[in-house]
């Protein structure tokens with residue numbers, strides 16, 4: 001029996017629901033057919049209640065028996081090591097999957113998250129805005145040429161890239177039809193829908209507990 005446990009918060013406000021990064025890990029497990037359970041830590045004390053498990057007081061983090069890790073990207077790569085479906089065994093395709101996974105995190109999310117934060121707080125920065133446009137324009141060119149990032153099929157690279165790109169503010173940042181079609185295709189996958197619905201249900205249950 002699998003010992004995989006994904007840890008997240010027991011509740012979040014409505015805004016981030018459907019976007020908390022435990023969803024990435026749920027989605028990966030659903031795609032790979034890996035059994036897992038989800039456990040929670042309280043939202044209210046999150047800054048300090050699990051610093052022994054996540055160095056920055058955030059979620060998600062993952063347990064697999066003696067293996068205990070945080071950082072969603074690292075946890076995804078760990079999970080992908082259990083599944084050819086997420087990480088091809090072919091060495092060339094495996095290298096490309098690793099490359100695009102890091103690109104999603106370190107070339108796109110590294111720009112999109114600070115941009116989103118400044119935009120949301122009314123502090124838009126024209127350099128960051130230009131930088132994000134440039135990165136997304138390159139992706140638009142790539143998605144105009146192919147349906148998948150690696151090997152003509154879904155891999156971890158598509159999971160993480162789509163998860164980074166589906167943030168509403170990023171999605172509506174300019175007209176990029178090929179990228180939008182890619183996000184629509186990835187988020188139509190049954191594994192994504194299940195992961196999303198389960199996260200929404202968890203936080204709705206959290207509403208009821210807080211009200212009671």
Ligand SMILES: N[C@@H](CCC(=O)N[C@@H](CS)C(=O)NCC(=O)O)C(=O)O
Pocket residue numbers: 019020021022046047057058059060070071072073
């Ligand atoms: N780089 C981290 C980022 C984790 C992160 O931003 N987690 C958010 C939820 S998606 C969080 O815990 N926010 C609550 C907080 O920072 O207080 C990862 O990918 O795991």
